[in-house]
Amino acid sequence: MQKGYFGQFGGMFVPELLMPPLLEIEEAMNTIVPSEAFQAEFKALLEDYVGRPSALYRCPNLSKRLGFNLWLKREDLNHTGAHKINNALGQGLLCRHMGKQVLLAETGAGMHGVATATAAAMLGLECVVYMGAEDVSRQSHNVKRMGLLGARIVPIESGTRTLKDAINAALRMWIAEQRTTHYCFGTAAGPHPFPTLVREFQSVIGREAKEQMLRKAGKLPDYVVACVGGGSNAIGAFHEFVPHGEVQLIGVEAAGTGEPGCHHSAPLNLGTPGVLHGAMSMLLQTKDGQIEPSHSIAPGLDYPGVGPEHAGLQASGRARYATVNDSQAYNAFRTLCREEGIIPALESSHAVAWALENVRSIPKKSDVLVCLSGRGDKDMGIIEEFEKNLKG
């Protein structure tokens, strides 16, 4: 198989000027990352700085009501509040090992920006974060956090002023600054080797969850469920379970408002194969190949593409991808707040919603493991606005 492909998806569709730095990262991924020294350093940071292993929590109240065991892999308890820190620290360390001084990141919801700024501050690196202007205003709390951590935030006014435009801008900057800068790609998308590299750093989620399930439930879960924007928390949760065919892997995409013809972020369900941001994957696009705007109530899912490994898992039938709309995600958000005392990120609420919405089809006493990828503090403004519209 050609390098960096998952079935027909993946690849390195980038300007020639980006091939040398990508090949340099690939080389580092194959030599530095597996080394004992790197792994020891990474593991120590995950334990002592991030707070891993993150808890695996069986929701007692919801499990009783739903009739199946709802388990949450608590990535929201990580330092900085989301799974993003696993990848940011891994790539930050790699950046230092490669002798580069600047960590460049793009961010949508702001969580990857915060995680990268955190990793940069701790590792003594400079940090530049590109963020769509629309997201800057939606996620002002995270923008402030990044500022406190010493990152320079560059708002992007072009295009739809969201994540995809931030990625375009970051790729452009990286072309120019590649000699000093490592592009800390935030999700398991983009050109090879990023989908594999990010999955490598995020697969700690599934490894821990498997071990915890075996210890606490005495068996593997029947379902592993995770939200999918670019898809890094999902691929991190899925990877360890892929060889276990009896475990159903469910990715959850954002269906937007759910109205016919609405903007959404469900390329695996409603998109077609195409090339964006360096990879062949499933895309929201016109028949002429122009990228269509996406939408989700969760800024971190608001992306017209998806990581190529997910497209490959869908094509092979190993994973299934469902959709959840804004209202269903909001309801799941409220439910988890009220019934379990956990405020989830709106992204993660999509995954929780799938479990709540499918209560009739999930066999009783099943073990359903949901990756709670992040916490919802960042989403208070959106929730307030959504509730205002509900009342209005």
Place this chain on the structure above:
Amino acid sequence: MSILTERIRSANASGRKAVIPYLPAGFPDRERFWAEVSALDAGGADVIEIGVPFSDPVADGPVVEAASLECLEHGVTLEWILAELGRRKGAFRAGIVLMGYYNPFLQYGLERLGRDCAAAGVGGLIVPDLPLEESGPLRAALAGTGTECICLVGLNTPPERLAEYARVARGFVYFVSVLGTTGVRESLPEEVLAKLAQVRPAFSVPVALGFGISRPAQVAPFGDLIDAAVVGSALIKRLREGGDGAGFMKDWREGASLG
């Protein structure tokens, strides 16, 4: 010999560097675009690069990006470009190349693209997000059609990759002068000269220098290390400021003599 190679060599034979203006299709509007292409051709452009607009152009700077997005708003599609070129086949002395990102070409269908480019007299395609590793399907679709897949290389392309590109290069090789995006720059980095000294002997096809070039004086220092210059953002700016393709070509033809 490819029509593109032939046009560039013919300019060199008459004592000057070939001039390759770039204009996004449908800029400044759909009607005037073809008038400007005709003016560029009549003014002595050797090859004309027609940009195929894309919503997410990662290798372009702000000038080309803004112009491309305007063209999309004007309803420009690859289908329209090829149909209009087909109607004008044989009308231009200059070789015609299309420059665009891979996804619109891919969605058009690569086999259909090869057929329709040949029918429209397109001499080559420049696809900035298609490095050697991914270019197999497009090369296969273009094989035997008379439309070449143009290679791009840059300051950071190592010698072994230059050699791989040299094996498949047809038409001309596009040397990207800066580690950056398209757009006018005051001066080109000094390392361009050193890199061109590596690139020139590696390729048997002509070498065209692009990105960051606005004035003939900028290419003079490269002497016979380059055969052609690509100019995009400067032309777009000129049209925005009320100038036209004819005046643009006049300045370039006068300034681009070899030596």
